[in-house]
Amino acid sequence: GEDVEQSLFLSVREGDSSVINCTYTDSSSTYLYWYKQEPGAGLQLLTYIFSNMDMKQDQRLTVLLNKKDKHLSLRIADTQTGDSAIYFCAESISWTGANNLFFGTGTRLTVIP
Amino acid sequence: NAGVTQTPKFRVLKTGQSMTLLCAQDMNHEYMYWYRQDPGMGLRLIHYSVGEGTTAKGEVPDGYNVSRLKKQNFLLGLESAAPSQTSVYFCASTPGANRYEQYFGPGTRLTVT
Numbered sequence: 001g002e003d004v005e006q007s008l009f010l011s012v013r014e015g016d017s018s019v020i021n022c023t024y025t026d027s028s029s030t031y032l033y034w035y036k037q038e039p040g041a042g043l044q045l046l047t048y049i050f051s052n053m054d055m056k057q058d059q060r061l062t063v064l065l066n067k068k069d070k071h072l073s074l075r076i077a078d079t080q081t082g083d084s085a086i087y088f089c090a091e092s093i094s095w096t097g098a099n100n101l102f103f104g105t106g107t108r109l110t111v112i113p
Numbered sequence: 114n115a116g117v118t119q120t121p122k123f124r125v126l127k128t129g130q131s132m133t134l135l136c137a138q139d140m141n142h143e144y145m146y147w148y149r150q151d152p153g154m155g156l157r158l159i160h161y162s163v164g165e166g167t168t169a170k171g172e173v174p175d176g177y178n179v180s181r182l183k184k185q186n187f188l189l190g191l192e193s194a195a196p197s198q199t200s201v202y203f204c205a206s207t208p209g210a211n212r213y214e215q216y217f218g219p220g221t222r223l224t225v226t
Contacts, residue, residue, distance in 0.1 A: 008153070031213045042117075042203055042217035043156075088155065092213040099144055099213045100171075105155040 004091055004104040011110045018076040020107045022089035025070060029091040032065060033101065034074045037086045046074075046087075076109075084111045115139050117218035119204050125224045126194040134189040134221050136204030142216070143209030145187040146171075147179060149200040150220075156203065162187055163209070194225045 003025045012018045024032070029051050035043040049056045049063045049072075056063045062075040072089055086108050090101040120135045136145065144163050148156040158171030162181040176198060178190045187206075191198060201222050205215040 004155075033214065035217075040220075042219045043205075043215075045214050045216070048214060099207050099209065099215075100146075100158060100161065101213065101215055103156040105153060 004089060004102050006087075006089060006104040006107045008105065009108050009110070011112060012079050013112050014079060014081055016079055018074075018079045018083065018109055018111075020074045020076075020087050020089075020109065022072040022074075022104055023070055024072065024089070024091045024102075024104075026091060026093055026102075027067075027070065029093065031092045032063075032072050033090040033092070034061075034063065035088040035090060035103075037088065037106070039085075043088060079109075079111050081111045081113055084109055117204055117206055117216050119202075119218040119221050121221060122219070123222045125226065126191075127226055128195060130194050131190070131192050132194065132223075133191075134202055134204075134223075136187045136189070136206075136218055137185055138187075138204075138206040138216075139185060140206065140208070140216070141184070142206035143184075144207045145181065146205045146207075146215065147177070147187065147189045148203045148205065149173065149198075150203060151200050159189065159202075191223075194223075196225045199223060199225045 033048040034046045060077045064073045086106040088106045090103045117138045146161040147159040160179040162168045165184040168179045204218040207215045
């Protein structure tokens with residue numbers, strides 16, 4: 001099956017940049033996504049990138065995609081304590097016919113004041 | 114719009130009991146999904162539906178059944194609950210066709226003793 005991998009933990013100081021990394025295996029992915037999950041809540045879509053793009057910027061968020069290495073990253077500039085959460089990357093697999101997403105295990109970001 | 118809602122938010126079952134989790138969406142989305150989330154394992158797809166009256170198995174379907182009698186509702190049933198089904202259950206929906214982003218409900222925390 002598809003394998004989406006992320007490191008489990010990341011700690012940064014408030015005001016620094018955070019970079020969360022993800023690797024995926026399916027080269028036919030159409031879109032790649034970043035979701036945020038705060039404690040006790042569902043997953044909130046943060047941003048996504050189409051597979052033929054290299055970079056997408058959305059306010060403090062920058063997504064970089066290296067399709068050759070199947071590597072996706074999310075950079076959060078000027079990280080705030082409110083950014084503390086679990087971040088999931090996900091890839092869409094077009095061949096399933098049902099717009100299924102495959103999720104990584106999530107990276108828990110802790111922002112230190 | 115309420116988006117995606119789930120009922121109940123919490124439930125405790127004894128082994129062997131049955132229950133149904135309800136997911137409702139008011140966005141007229143075609144596709145709906147049920148996931149379970151366990152520590153360190155990300156989200157795993159249980160069942161999904163690509164339209165009213167249709168359902169299909171996901172990655173971990175055993176022990177669960179689903180029904181999609183109305184487009185806006187997707188029900189997840191546990192016929193005979195087991196402790197291994199203790200988890201947080203999330204429902205999601207997506208418009209369908211070429212739209213892959215999924216919108217999540219707030220989750221149901223189920224404990225089976």
